[in-house]
Amino acid sequence: VKYEVKVLTGNATYAGTDAKVYIKIFGENGTAREVELNNGQDSFEKGQTDKFTIQADNVGTVKKILVRHDNSGLGAGWYLAEVSIRYL
Numbered sequence: 001v002k003y004e005v006k007v008l009t010g011n012a013t014y015a016g017t018d019a020k021v022y023i024k025i026f027g028e029n030g031t032a033r034e035v036e037l038n039n040g041q042d043s044f045e046k047g048q049t050d051k052f053t054i055q056a057d058n059v060g061t062v063k064k065i066l067v068r069h070d071n072s073g074l075g076a077g078w079y080l081a082e083v084s085i086r087y088l
Contacts, residue, residue: 001056003025003086005037006084007083008081009048010080010081012046015078016075018076022070025059025085
């Protein structure tokens with residue numbers, strides 16, 4: 001199924017990252033494989049909201065998510081302020 005993921009990067013100094021960011025979705029029917037959040041834009045910049053459409057397994061009702069980055073690039077630290085996810 002397709003999901004829309006919205007990610008808000010905080011507004012603090014050095015909040016953004018150039019690292020690769022991944023999401024894993026856990027639900028009542030299982031766990032989806034990890035997916036890279038990449039929309040071809042300069043994502044995860046300070047104060048920015050980024051939107052991604054991803055394809056992943058149908059996990060039923062979403063119970064939790066795991067968001068991580070690979071710590072790559074200069075200034076890999078990241079201030080993740082908010083995430084929302086919904087079925088499309």
